Amino acid sequence: MFSSEKFTPYRLVGLAVLVELGFVIVPLVIGFWYSVNRVQFFQIRSFTGFDNYWRVLTSPSVANALAVTVTFSVISLVLTFVIGFGLAMWLERSNRLNGVMQAVVLIPYMIAMLVGSMLLKWVFSKESGLSDLVLAPMGMGDVSILADPETAMAALVYNAVWRDSAFAMIMLLAGLKSIPGHLQLAARVDGASAWYRFRRITLPLLQVPIFITMIRLFIHLVNTLTYPLILTGGGPGTSTETVVLKMYRLGFNDNVLGQANALAIMVFIVNIALVAVLLRLFKKAGNIQ
Amino acid sequence: MKKFWSIGGGLLAVSLMASSAAIAQTTLTMWTFLDINAKGGRNAALKQMISDFEAVNPDIKVKVEPQVWSTLAEKFVLGSNAGNAPDIGWVNSENLGFIMNSDAAADLKPLVLDGWSDQQKQDFLLNSSFSAVTDGDAVKAMPLLPSTWVLMYRKDLFDAAGLTPTDVATWDGVTKAAKLLTKDTNGDGQNDVWGIGLGLSQERFSVTPAFLATVDGNGGIFDDSCKATFDNDAGRAAVTMQVDWIDKDKVTPREALAMSSDDAIDQFAAGRYAMMIIANSRYEQIQRTAAGWDGSHLAIAPVPGTNAGKPGPALLVGWWAVQWSKSPNQEAAAKFISYMSGLDGAKLWNVPGEQIPTYRSVAERPEMSDPVRQGLRVTSEILANSGVLMPGKCNWGRTQADFNLATQQVILGQATLEDALRQAEQATNDRQ
Numbered sequence: 001m002f003s004s005e006k007f008t009p010y011r012l013v014g015l016a017v018l019v020e021l022g023f024v025i026v027p028l029v030i031g032f033w034y035s036v037n038r039v040q041f042f043q044i045r046s047f048t049g050f051d052n053y054w055r056v057l058t059s060p061s062v063a064n065a066l067a068v069t070v071t072f073s074v075i076s077l078v079l080t081f082v083i084g085f086g087l088a089m090w091l092e093r094s095n096r097l098n099g100v101m102q103a104v105v106l107i108p109y110m111i112a113m114l115v116g117s118m119l120l121k122w123v124f125s126k127e128s129g130l131s132d133l134v135l136a137p138m139g140m141g142d143v144s145i146l147a148d149p150e151t152a153m154a155a156l157v158y159n160a161v162w163r164d165s166a167f168a169m170i171m172l173l174a175g176l177k178s179i180p181g182h183l184q185l186a187a188r189v190d191g192a193s194a195w196y197r198f199r200r201i202t203l204p205l206l207q208v209p210i211f212i213t214m215i216r217l218f219i220h221l222v223n224t225l226t227y228p229l230i231l232t233g234g235g236p237g238t239s240t241e242t243v244v245l246k247m248y249r250l251g252f253n254d255n256v257l258g259q260a261n262a263l264a265i266m267v268f269i270v271n272i273a274l275v276a277v278l279l280r281l282f283k284k285a286g287n288i289q
Numbered sequence: 290m291k292k293f294w295s296i297g298g299g300l301l302a303v304s305l306m307a308s309s310a311a312i313a314q315t316t317l318t319m320w321t322f323l324d325i326n327a328k329g330g331r332n333a334a335l336k337q338m339i340s341d342f343e344a345v346n347p348d349i350k351v352k353v354e355p356q357v358w359s360t361l362a363e364k365f366v367l368g369s370n371a372g373n374a375p376d377i378g379w380v381n382s383e384n385l386g387f388i389m390n391s392d393a394a395a396d397l398k399p400l401v402l403d404g405w406s407d408q409q410k411q412d413f414l415l416n417s418s419f420s421a422v423t424d425g426d427a428v429k430a431m432p433l434l435p436s437t438w439v440l441m442y443r444k445d446l447f448d449a450a451g452l453t454p455t456d457v458a459t460w461d462g463v464t465k466a467a468k469l470l471t472k473d474t475n476g477d478g479q480n481d482v483w484g485i486g487l488g489l490s491q492e493r494f495s496v497t498p499a500f501l502a503t504v505d506g507n508g509g510i511f512d513d514s515c516k517a518t519f520d521n522d523a524g525r526a527a528v529t530m531q532v533d534w535i536d537k538d539k540v541t542p543r544e545a546l547a548m549s550s551d552d553a554i555d556q557f558a559a560g561r562y563a564m565m566i567i568a569n570s571r572y573e574q575i576q577r578t579a580a581g582w583d584g585s586h587l588a589i590a591p592v593p594g595t596n597a598g599k600p601g602p603a604l605l606v607g608w609w610a611v612q613w614s615k616s617p618n619q620e621a622a623a624k625f626i627s628y629m630s631g632l633d634g635a636k637l638w639n640v641p642g643e644q645i646p647t648y649r650s651v652a653e654r655p656e657m658s659d660p661v662r663q664g665l666r667v668t669s670e671i672l673a674n675s676g677v678l679m680p681g682k683c684n685w686g687r688t689q690a691d692f693n694l695a696t697q698q699v700i701l702g703q704a705t706l707e708d709a710l711r712q713a714e715q716a717t718n719d720r721q
Contacts (some may be wrong), residue, residue, distance in 0.1 A: 146547035233492040236546040
């Protein structure tokens with residue numbers, strides 16, 4: 001019966017649906033169930049309705065984590081994008097030197113996120129790191145990068161920019177390569193300056209890749225756990241404790257799985273919104289092509 | 290006759306096959322942070338223990354599945370909920386709450402303790418520890434590897450400064466000594482040796498002076514219903530002490546705010562600190578990795594007290610064995626737990642395991658007189674004189690991090706002392 005042609009589409013998508021069901025929908029439903037219960041020591045104790053959501057929404061530490069996440073994500077996004085764009089423009093031409101440079105720029109991205117953050121932690125550590133060797137001769141021997149809220153946030157942003165600029169570069173380089181060369185040539189023949197060509201040809205045709213890169217980066221930065229967990233531990237104090245780190249701590253350190261899942265569901269909704277924006281951009285890109 | 294031999298031979302073969310099937314019919318699974326295939330005293334001790342046990346009990350095999358130490362308790366309870374926990378699990382003191390607040394662990398009183406002779410019970414040094422794991426009449430865990438935190442200091446620096454351990458018997462004494470010991474040895478305007486080390490990060494944290502001083506001054510941190518009670522004068526004084534060390538007395542580097550316990554211990558081993566509160570189990574490692582100073586100058590003193598004449602609390606912590614309540618091998622699992630926590634097991638944990646003896650008769654063995662076990666001897670005495678148990682039912686696994694955060698917030702001006710401590714207390718209460 002199921003071998004008939006009319007079931008072919010179902011057979012083709014069936015496996016994907018099952019995988020989606022097993023790895024996304026079921027955990028999501030369990031997560032939601034946990035979020036409306038009081039969970040203690042991994043045991044569901046009592047149904048609490050939306051109490052966990054209320055507690056998370058009114059928690060000063062979650063509000064602080066939200067502010068930290070916005071600060072970190074926005075500053076990192078801007079810097080990562082600008083540097084990535086700059087690198088993409090610089091390395092657009094295909095020659096031997098640029099090939100080597102692309103490989104060099106990609107190194108931080110190729111290093112495992114965890115290892116990269118641990119390396120930077122050693123670099124920024126005052127007692128045993130390289131930063132003191134650089135800062136001390138400049139009369140800043142007392143500066144402890146990871147022990148000061150502002151410099152710790154700067155270090156966190158540096159970690160993100162150092163690693164993710166290469167990703168932005170790859171995305172934007174692909175966009176640049178897709179711009180037909182004859183447009184630039186024609187503009188040159190017409191006497192257009194480099195700045196004019198950039199403004200009137202490159203930027204408009206890169207609009208979609210730029211948005212996709214930014215949204216993709218933003219989703220990554222909002223959800224990243226490794227940087228704050230490994231590099232700063234959320235500190236000093238709660239200066240670099242992002243929403244995802246807070247969620248991790250609620251779940252795996254404090255073992256209040258109800259609140260952790262409530263926060264996770266809210267972060268999930270934000271992510272869905274960001275993905276919706278991304279999908280619209282992809283659709284727009286499809287229409288352009 | 291031929292028929293007789295044929296039948297007899299057949300029966301013999303069948304009985305041999307049956308007996309070999311009877312042997313190794315039970316395989317126990319055990320989750321521990323130890324790895325019997327790795328180097329190290331404790332690993333070697335466990336490997337020997339399993340080998341000895343299996344020789345005496347040929348029908349039982351023990352399979353060790355090494356796990357990440359920090360999640361053993363959680364995984365055991367989750368495994369129990371899912372119906373696939375190991376027969377035996379190891380749990381650290383800070384996470385006993387998982388065991389005491391779930392039905393994952395079996396009652397070991399009838400399975401293990403009731404089988405101990407009166408002589409063994411009298412010889413056992415940790416009888417009082419059962420109060421932390423007793424729920425009604427049920428005993429949910431057996432102590433295996435006791436440990437505690439002590440004040441480690443560099444004797445060479447103490448001698449040079451004319452200090453003795455009695456000078457650091459109180460926290461006030463520690464502050465005074467730390468001021469004497471903090472030095473800029475190369476004249477570059479920056480301190481090279483700090484009086485006392487701290488690791489105040491919220492990740493990979495450990496017990497700090499503020500926590501111990503609060504337990505001492507407050508008589509614990511919980512009431513009988515596991516409600517945290519340290520937002521008071523004792524708690525404030527303890528956090529203020531740490532804040533002052535960094536801000537006012539300048540005997541601890543500000544970098545401590547970003548350091549984990551491991552980072553700080555590394556710095557201590559590298560010769561940057563003169564004193565630090567450290568788990569006794571790190572003694573041998575610090576001696577071995579000391580850089581820029583002779584590790585033989587490492588010495589141990591009791592935890593300083595709040596008031597003169599009374600040592601601070603030596604928190605009796607360590608590793609416990611628990612048995613899965615739904616294990617199909619209850620009897621065999623209990624047998625191995627009894628072996629690990631019994632006299633034969635304790636001898637191996639002591640040597641080659643280099644752990645604190647859990648039986649008087651083990652502590653009095655000639656091996657303990659060896660100079661290399663100086664640290665173990667001193668720690669045993671400290672535990673005997675001032676050992677304090679934390680309640681097993683209460684979740685205090687992250688309260689140290691709450692104290693760290695409170696200290697950080699006050700130093701950074703992110704909260705007043707009162708607010709920071711109130712938040713720390715609330716955070717601990719939220720986990721109960």
